[in-house]
Amino acid sequence: MDAVTLRGGRVVTPGGVVDADVVVEHGRIAAVEPRRPAFVSQDDSNPGRPGQSPGGSVDLEGRWVLPGFVDVHVHGGGGAQFNTADPEEVLRVARFHAQHGTTALLATTVAAPVDDLLVALGAIRTAVETPAADAAELLGIHLEGPFLSRRWPGAMDPGHFLDPDPALLDRLLAGGRVRSISLAPELPGACGLIERAVDAGLLVSLAHSDAGYDDAAAAVRAGARAVTHAFNAMRPLHHRDPGMLGAALDLDELTCEVICDGVHVAPAAVRLLQRLKGPARTALVTDAIEATGLADGEYRLGDRRIAVADGRATLPGAETIAGATLTMDRALRNAVVFCDVSVADAARMAATTPAELLGIADRKGSVAPGRDADLAILEPDLSLAGVMARGAWVRPLGADPAAVQPPSPSR
Structure with a gap:
């Protein structure tokens, strides 16, 4: 070069x-x-x-x-998604987000039937092994599910959720390239599964959960180090029952993802999170879906149909938010405005902190x-x-x- x-x-x-x-x-x-x-x-x-x-x-x-942005939670963009059997579709997502400043990302899947999920993991692995010069680097796979709470499914189909299963985890990891997993810490056997995942080199993040504070603290002792899209798809904060969100805000070991689009989390709540956690424990993510960058209409999130109106994605006929139409360059600008932080602090949240979380700060971020x-x-x-x-x-x-x-x- x-x-x-x-x-x-x-x-x-x-x-x-x-x-x-x-x-x-x-x-x-x-x-x-x-x-x-x-x-x-x-x-x-x-x-x-x-x-x-x-x-x-x-x-x-x-x-x-x-520094180029590092997105640890992104499902799609530009008319493509990571829950696919087609490696070229995977690369289309990576190309799209590169045009918006993301230079490295984790290809994030949603919960799906196990056989379908394994097919998607195979497609992502193929794309990882055949990188494109004009695309964001595919750092590996983020599994959002299937070990999640049916009480807090968000836009995912809770019929695809499963209790923690070490044998299934081994199947999902067998092909390599999985770097992160999001799971609900209150499920039976969750802490044992967290220890197994950490031993395999994965970043474990807590998500889609009805967990109490003590459940989350136990997960941290088992090796969990992050919280997936803080505030969303989890029990709300209560002063007598702080829950997993309270643990996320309180425990220094946990880095919090936040979707800074003004839809998922109110600007005041983003500001509160950033003040409590600081730039070193706040990671901007997009949670972007295939509709990102496209006109309003009907799209997919995994195998579910979703509707996008005025840039807001929901399940059809419902108010349930179904991912985001956010890009990392917008997330950074929003963080500067919402949190009244410096450009340097916003860059840390968009690049340095996620790189540190993944253990790649020696080359990224x-x-x-x-x-x-x-x-x-x-x-x-x-x-x-x-x-x-x-x-x-x-x-x-x-x-x-x-x-x-x-x-x-x-x-």
């Missing part, structure tokens, strides 16, 4: 915001150098094309340079020498200007946002 210098950016680094040039070589960040005057001729500047490594220099003209050259370039108003993934432009600077939106699929 050719070397390129991104000149004159406001760079969000682990040490703070620096006016600097970012040098990219061989797909990695070679240096972050304090800004110095430089002339970039027309011939020397190369904005690049999607999937191609740039060469020479690019003048950022004071734009923000953030920060703009620092030696890390992958995964970069989200933002305009001063925080709208997305360009995206680089592993040293290659996947969305060149100045691209028309409308040009990267897929057409609505026929149904």
